[in-house]
Amino acid sequence: DTAVSQTPKYLVTQMGNDKSIKCEQNLGHDTMYWYKQDSKKFLKIMFSYNNKELIINETVPNRFSPKSPDKAHLNLHINSLELGDSAVYFCASSQPPGNGYTFGSGTRLTVV
Amino acid sequence: DAKTTQPPSMDCAEGRAANLPCNHSTISGNEYVYWYRQIHSQGPQYIIHGLKNNETNEMASLIITEDRKSSTLILPHATLRDTAVYYCIVRVVDDKIIFGKGTRLHILP
Numbered sequence: 001d002t003a004v005s006q007t008p009k010y011l012v013t014q015m016g017n018d019k020s021i022k023c024e025q026n027l028g029h030d031t032m033y034w035y036k037q038d039s040k041k042f043l044k045i046m047f048s049y050n051n052k053e054l055i056i057n058e059t060v061p062n063r064f065s066p067k068s069p070d071k072a073h074l075n076l077h078i079n080s081l082e083l084g085d086s087a088v089y090f091c092a093s094s095q096p097p098g099n100g101y102t103f104g105s106g107t108r109l110t111v112v
Numbered sequence: 113d114a115k116t117t118q119p120p121s122m123d124c125a126e127g128r129a130a131n132l133p134c135n136h137s138t139i140s141g142n143e144y145v146y147w148y149r150q151i152h153s154q155g156p157q158y159i160i161h162g163l164k165n166n167e168t169n170e171m172a173s174l175i176i177t178e179d180r181k182s183s184t185l186i187l188p189h190a191t192l193r194d195t196a197v198y199y200c201i202v203r204v205v206d207d208k209i210i211f212g213k214g215t216r217l218h219i220l221p
Binding site for chain 2: 004033042043044048056092096100102103104105106
């Protein structure tokens, strides 16, 4: 199936740990994104990559480091996890010009 | 900040048309109107977008007023599976998507 897939779907971890979330798209899109949806359900863009190059960094703490080994993958590594990092993280991709985004099904991160 | 205003919630009877309004009075000439929805616990889903003309696809219709200051998303025959939060977004082509609070649509059996 053509899609944006994220792993893991659920992640429970302790404060201070380092964790990664992986995202892969097989749609052939050039641009990929990470969004965060907090407990109040607001969706906020974090990063955008175009063909492995960082395009958008929305003042996200530098504990968050995206990595794009190729244009089909955009992983998110988080250092020194904090309680406030608990949220659902969505990966998305798009193909310019003007097309809509395709979102993954999300990774629910819980920091305890 | 989102540039759109939507009602926080709406109800619609199953089988009827759901008409979701959106105000975007400060829209610029090169900004498109996009609609997405998010069904509970899933990733947002693209529905439709348009610039000036009305648009229709297999999911919905988009009606944009002549002055482009408002639009309406129409789900012609709403089903229970259409219960979701619907987001109206204005953006320049290929600019980032900024989500607002959206409209929570409840389809009533």
